[in-house]
Amino acid sequence: CGVFGMYDRHLNVGNFTYWGLFALQHRGQESAGIAISDGSNIEVTKGMGLITEAIKQLPDVPGGFITSGHVRYSTTGSNNPKNIQPLVIHYQGGDMAVAHNGNLTNALDLRRELEGSGSIFQTTMDSEVIVNLIARSKAESTEERIVEAVRRIEGAFSLVISTNDKLIGVRDANGFRPLCLGKTEHGYVLSSETCALDAIKAEFVRHIDPGEMVIIDDSGVRSRLFVESEAAINKALCVFEYIYFARSDSEIDGQSVYQARLNMGRELARETKYEADLVMSIPDSGTTAALGYARESGIPFGEGLIKNRYMGRTFIKPDQAQRELAVRMKLNAVADVVKGKRIVLIDDSIVRGTTSGIIVRMLKEAGAKEIYMCVSSPAIEYPCHYGIDTSVRKELIAATHTTDQIREYIQADKLHYLSREGLCRAVSGVPEAELCFACFDGDYAVSVPEDQDEGGKY
Ligand code: 5GP
Ligand code: SF4
Ligand code: MG
Known part of the structure; x- marks a missing residue:
């Protein structure tokens, strides 16, 4: 809110x-x-x-x-x-x-x-x-x-x-x-x-x-x-504000959101060192990190997906079928840009795996040769109890699947999540000890009653 x-x-x-x-x-x-x-x-x-x-x-x-x-x-x-x-x-x-x-x-x-x-x-x-x-x-x-x-x-x-x-x-x-x-x-x-x-x-x-x-x-x-x-x-400021939630032109507790996202992309480039022809994002949320990846790696940045700007954020849709439709209404591939290319594809997060799965298939249908999916956050394994709808636990794909299983599910050729260390370096304006990472590590700064916790790690 x-x-x-x-x-x-x-x-x-x-x-x-x-x-x-x-x-x-x-x-x-x-x-x-x-x-x-x-x-x-x-x-x-x-x-x-x-x-x-x-x-x-x-x-x-x-x-x-x-x-x-x-x-x-x-x-x-x-x-x-x-x-x-x-x-x-x-x-x-x-x-x-x-x-x-x-x-x-x-x-x-x-x-x-x-x-x-x-x-x-x-x-x-x-x-x-x-x-x-x-x-x-x-x-x-x-x-x-x-x-x-x-x-x-x-x-x-x-x-x-x-x-x-x-x-x-x-x-x-x-x-x-x-x-x-x-x-x-x-x-x-x-x-x-x-x-x-x-x-x-x-x-x-x-x-x-x-x-x-x-x-x-x-x-x-x-x-x-x-x-x-x-x-x-x-102190436990939501690190997800920097990854996804806040607007890039805001500054929170002394750390620029834009700079943090750019750094996340740079960190991803350092961690993966993928050889590819093109870096692109799932717009808009992945774009600043993609720019950071491109700058750090020297691989050109391109716009392989065009967004219909008259749609709201797709995450907020009641069921899977509607979410799929919403993603297709919102984004389409540019065949000219992606054809025959090995692509580093950047998004801020994978929650259920819906968006990235649909996009990878869409890019391949448009002629992309290989897709190396890079996510500018660690894997989300736990629900948020502090106001962000990272979904109920059983719907979080990373709660029940290994990284390789997720890669297979979204049909990407490679999949890499930003490490916790890389994320902390990207958000260096706020000390690690003053940030919340609970949806990544399950370490909740304020505990939740057991009946509302959806059980431990499966
Ligand atoms: P998935 O499709 O994997 O379920 O969700 C990932 C996509 O949802 C990403 O593209 C990301 O930008 C977006 N997203 C992630 N977290 C949130 C959130 O809390 N709210 C909204 N509206 N979108 C989110
Ligand atoms: Fe933010 Fe995740 Fe903590 Fe929720 S659990 S406040 S989304 S970092
Ligand atoms: Mg998005």
Whole structure:
């Protein structure tokens, strides 16, 4: 998901939030919402689909100066209009809208506990657990209520919360998901990624730290740790943000995403040293790494696949047949470019093996001689519990197949996954110990309840 919020008494914050979310569209295409507050009244507009479809008209709040917005990414079984964020509540402490990126690992336990003491839930969103905790807190101020609530939740959460008089940002103690602070001439912005700051010409100020909460109001920005002690902070930024999820023109926690992807390609070239005629990518997600491979190896880069740019990301399709169709609608081979060639084909990841399998067959049908598939991430063997839909375990091809079996399945002539070491060198701006690699090694920084874990390694 993508989250975005603004506090500015001089700009049309609704419009700016719309464009900010538009720049975060790659983080979620399932639904979108914007809440605007004028200090005493909060209104929200939400809808399904891309932001251009979801929000035909902004909430009508003349004099509105605080916003929170959200673009939703599909995670398992959630295609329900009730689950659109931000979630707006009116409680005795005032009004509040909450936009959440991430996945809580103890949401089910908290929900049971809250239901046991009388709470009623209307959605299946983790965010509803958060607002219930906030509303039920006995603390005096909104800020303290939020602190109390976020101390109880576990897992991944980058939150943008708008209240009647404040914009609040919170990043979980592991910092799984990014969150940054920007500045406009007279106000402030919170955003999942820096590319959205650029889009609205806000100046980048800094990233929010894991375990940090920022409070923005008329007196400026205040910062505090919400965790009980610094020992609770255990940095584990999602390395997949660099591999695939974030936009290349963003910078996360001091590391440029573009540079990381270019480096991943260079590392792949060093690890494979394949002799080939052409380097190409599965666009768009593999392109920057392919460029890196080409530069490092000296093998020319070519565009052997053309993308229909009017399609969304293909990953988010309900079943295998529809996924296949979607890939074919999205990409087609250029026979002129690939005919007779030995091709290094780069993609960012293999999840189920659908995309790469279809593409390898497509390229061979177009006359490619050999396909050397290079993946700019290690093999994904474990599910993500922190907000990225790397699928349920049994669907992850690398959980049940060896690399050679996968090579055979996708019908490639060679298959190489970037090593963990190569990946770490590519993302050298963030120390290895401060990154999450759980979908590759099963080492979860925050443990998940056993009944939600889908068992150990098969
Ligand atoms: P597969 O076809 O192997 O199931 O998925 C791999 C493809 O899905 C890659 O081309 C990659 O770019 C894309 N992909 C990988 N992870 C994600 C994700 O979390 N979300 C979306 N939308 N696409 C993904
Ligand atoms: Fe990212 Fe993988 Fe960790 Fe999930 S498990 S947060 S996708 S690195
Ligand atoms: Mg892709």
